[in-house]
C-alpha cells in the first residue's frame with residue numbers, strides 16, 4: 001500500500017539518506033560521475049526490470065501482446081490499458097498473479113493464467129494463487145505457449161501445447177516436456193507475458209564491464225563486492241527475481257560489507 005511505502009521512505013530519509021529520483025544509473029549519472037563527486041562506495045540494487053521473452057512466433061510484433069511489467073506500471077499509474085474481454089497471462093510467479101488480478105480490475109471479463117508446470121512447482125505465493133482463483137482467475141497448468149495467433153496485427157489467441165513433467169532441471173524443478181500432438185488454441189484479445197525478468201544492464205558497456213552471470217545478473221563475491229573496486233551489488237539484480245524479504249536481507253548484508261570496506265576493518 002502506498003501509505004506504508006510513504007511511511008518507510010520518510011523513515012529512511014529521517015535517518016539521513018538523501019534520495020534523488022528520476023536519475024538512471026549508467027545513463028543520467030555514470031560511475032565516473034559518482035567517483036568524481038567523491039563517492040567512496042556504491043551499491044547497485046536495480047532489481048530486475050527487463051521482462052524475458054516467451055520465445056514464440058509473433059511475439060512483440062502483435063498489438064495486444066504486453067510485457068507484464070509494462071502493463072503493471074501503466075495500470076499503477078492509472079493509465080488506460082485496453083485489454084479487451086479475454087486475457088491470457090503466461091507465467092507462474094507473483095508477477096503473473098498480480099497481472100491477472102490487475103487485468104480483472106481493468107474490467108476484463110475472462111482472465112486465465114497459462115503455466116507450463118503443475119501447482120506444486122508454481123513459484124507464486126500459495127495465498128496469492130488462492131485469492132486470484134477466488135476472484136475468478138482460471139489457471140491452466142501443464143500448458144505452454146507455442147505461437148501467438150494474430151489477424152491484421154491484432155492478437156486473436158494463443159496456440160498452446162500440453163506438457164508433462166520430466167527430469168529435474170537446473171532450478172531443481174521437474175522440466176516441462178511438450179506432449180506431441182496435444183496442441184490446442186485459446187482465443188484471447190490480449191496476452192500478457194510474465195515468464196521472468198532480468199536486470200536491465202543496457203548501461204554495462206563502453207569500458208565499464210561489470211561481470212555478469214549467464215542469467216545476466218551482476219556477479220559479486222561473498223562480500224557483495226562486484227569485480228569493480230568500491231562497487232557492491234545486492235537484491236534481485238544479483239540473485240534474480242526473489243522476494244522482498246530476501247532482497248532486504250541481501251541489502252543489509254551489502255550495507256554491512258560497505259561499512260567494513262569503508263572503515264578498513266576487513
Ligand SMILES: Cc1cc2nc3c(=O)[nH]c(=O)nc-3n(C[C@H](O)[C@H](O)[C@H](O)COP(=O)(O)OP(=O)(O)OC[C@H]3O[C@@H](n4cnc5c(N)ncnc54)[C@H](O)[C@@H]3O)c2cc1C
Pocket residue numbers: 023024025026045046047048049072094095096098125200234235236237241242243244245247248
Ligand atoms: C509484479 C511483481 C510482483 C511481486 N510480488 C511479490 C510478492 O507478492 N511478494 C514478494 O515478496 N515479492 C514479490 N515480488 C518480488 C519483489 O518485488 C522483489 O524481489 C524485490 O522488490 C527486489 O528488491 P530489489 O531492491 O532488489 O529491487 P526492486 O525492488 O526491483 O528495486 C529496484 C529499483 O531500482 C530502480 N532502477 C532500475 N534500474 C535503474 C537504474 N539504471 N538506475 C537507477 N535506478 C534503477 C527501479 O526503478 C526500482 O525502483 C514481485 C515482483 C514483481 C515484479
